[in-house]
Amino acid sequence: MTIGIVETAARLARETLAPRAAWYDRDGVNPVESWRDLHRERLLAIGIPQAQGGLGLDMPTYVAVIRALARGCANTAMTLHMHSTVMKFIAALGTETQKRRYFAEVIEHGRLFGSWGSEPAVSLSRTLLMETAIREAGEGFVVDGVKHFCTMALGASQYMVWCALDGESDMGKALVLALVPADATGITTDGKWNTLGMRGTYSPAVTFAGVRIPREAILGNAGAAVQVGVVESFGLGYAAIYVGIAEAALDFAIDYAKKRVVKPENIAIAQDPTVQRHIGNLAVRLDAARLVMEDSAARWDGADIGERGNLANKAKFLATETSLEVTSKVIQVVGGRGAYKDYPAERPSIACWRRSARRRSESRRECSGSAAGPRGPERSTRRTACDLRLGLFLRCSWRCSRSHPWPPPRRPWPAPPPTSAPSTAPRPISSRRA
Numbered sequence: 001m002t003i004g005i006v007e008t009a010a011r012l013a014r015e016t017l018a019p020r021a022a023w024y025d026r027d028g029v030n031p032v033e034s035w036r037d038l039h040r041e042r043l044l045a046i047g048i049p050q051a052q053g054g055l056g057l058d059m060p061t062y063v064a065v066i067r068a069l070a071r072g073c074a075n076t077a078m079t080l081h082m083h084s085t086v087m088k089f090i091a092a093l094g095t096e097t098q099k100r101r102y103f104a105e106v107i108e109h110g111r112l113f114g115s116w117g118s119e120p121a122v123s124l125s126r127t128l129l130m131e132t133a134i135r136e137a138g139e140g141f142v143v144d145g146v147k148h149f150c151t152m153a154l155g156a157s158q159y160m161v162w163c164a165l166d167g168e169s170d171m172g173k174a175l176v177l178a179l180v181p182a183d184a185t186g187i188t189t190d191g192k193w194n195t196l197g198m199r200g201t202y203s204p205a206v207t208f209a210g211v212r213i214p215r216e217a218i219l220g221n222a223g224a225a226v227q228v229g230v231v232e233s234f235g236l237g238y239a240a241i242y243v244g245i246a247e248a249a250l251d252f253a254i255d256y257a258k259k260r261v262v263k264p265e266n267i268a269i270a271q272d273p274t275v276q277r278h279i280g281n282l283a284v285r286l287d288a289a290r291l292v293m294e295d296s297a298a299r300w301d302g303a304d305i306g307e308r309g310n311l312a313n314k315a316k317f318l319a320t321e322t323s324l325e326v327t328s329k330v331i332q333v334v335g336g337r338g339a340y341k342d343y344p345a346e347r348p349s350i351a352c353w354r355r356s357a358r359r360r361s362e363s364r365r366e367c368s369g370s371a372a373g374p375r376g377p378e379r380s381t382r383r384t385a386c387d388l389r390l391g392l393f394l395r396c397s398w399r400c401s402r403s404h405p406w407p408p409p410r411r412p413w414p415a416p417p418p419t420s421a422p423s424t425a426p427r428p429i430s431s432r433r434a
């Protein structure tokens with residue numbers, strides 16, 4: 001573990017990211033200004049190997065950095081994690097020429113890369129299937145299809161698009177990762193993004209119509225993407241984000257409970273045994289989730305692909321459950337004021353997310369069972385579906401309360417530089433880039 005970089009991330013989160021986090025959530029835009037700060041601190045290169053000029057963080061340091069950033073701005077942490085996972089795919093599958101080219105875009109120019117697999121007609125929670133097709137055409141390839149939940153659309157410079165070669169349905173042979181430049185002709189979006197939480201992970205649907213890319217934009221051979229032990233790391237990074245969110249939430253609740261004095265006793269609610277029991281209970285659970293996550297990260301390098309799936313599953317399952325519980329109980333500790341927009345407590349919108357989280361947690365439990373079961377192709381198909389399920393986000397957003405004055409300001413957040421509002425008409429992807 002490299003402590004210095006974790007401290008840098010924690011400082012950046014506290015001093016720079018947190019004060020902007022509410023603004024990104026309110027307006028549902030890419031956290032471009034925070035990406036620039038990440039670039040300045042070299043944090044956009046955490047997923048790039050040292051041999052290629054990056055920081056090449058080991059997994060324990062990586063999750064510690066993502067967790068520290070999530071305490072300040074979950075949107076920034078999530079987009080960095082998506083981007084860094086693309087870097088790991090390039091490191092694992094790319095040619096030397098591709099690595100030189102794409103890593104330079106990040107290290108020298110501060111560009112970001114998105115990863116788009118989800119599609120409207122397919123449930124990745126059940127099946128690894130891509131309807132987006134890629135076909136050879138002359139010297140290069142052509143991409144056609146529709147992706148949804150395209151995080152960093154209009155913001156990243158390259159999109160790693162998960163495609164099926166020639167529209168094949170056997171993903172073991174046909175899955176192709178194509179790096180499509182954001183300004184390629186034939187990409188459009190309706191720009192719609194109006195969600196409950198994590199609104200700063202701007203993720204509208206995007207259509208690819210006859211998008212031409214060169215042969216050098218393809219990463220590895222068809223089917224190779226699920227054989228390099230990178231897809232599993234999506235889930236471990238999500239765990240780090242959820243732990244960071246929950247830690248910030250609990251810090252906020254403790255701070256609030258110490259400062260909220262009630263009549264007639266004129267004592268802080270922190271002295272109430274019920275509040276103390278809630279906080280103690282949450283602190284213990286959060287410690288457990290963090291320890292499991294750190295244990296998974298510590299064992300990562302020595303684990304094979306199957307083991308990595310289980311390590312990430314465990315960490316993400318516990319972090320998701322714990323984060324939901326912490327954010328939910330924090331609302332109870334704070335009381336009705338927890339719903340004030342001025343307070344960070346309202347932002348995860350707990351009740352709605354909880355239902356979907358339950359379903360996902362249940363299916364993750366089934367999934368863990370199946371991964372330990374059959375061998376051979378059946379096992380591998382199920383495990384791959386399971387890994388992809390790790391890609392499902394339960395997302396909620398929090399900002400680090402400690403960086404805010406108390407009581408919270410009533411005035412609006414200072415506006416960052418003006419941005420173009422998403423329109424409803426399809427338009428080329430071009431704005432709010434890093």
Ligand SMILES: Cc1cc2nc3c(=O)[nH]c(=O)nc-3n(C[C@H](O)[C@H](O)[C@H](O)COP(=O)(O)OP(=O)(O)OC[C@H]3O[C@@H](n4cnc5c(N)ncnc54)[C@H](O)[C@@H]3O)c2cc1C
Pocket residue numbers: 082114115116117118119122123124125126148149150151152197198201203359391392393395
């Ligand atoms: C904020 C946010 C950002 C995201 N960013 C990205 C991104 O950058 N890249 C990306 O690729 N994806 C992204 N995603 C998409 C995420 O991975 C999707 O949520 C996911 O792919 C869709 O899975 P789901 O479980 O949410 O919904 P669905 O798969 O649609 O499932 C909905 C429900 O239907 C049930 N169901 C599914 N299939 C069946 C079946 N065959 N029979 C019966 N029931 C079924 C499920 O159990 C579930 O209860 C993002 C999502 C969010 C919320």
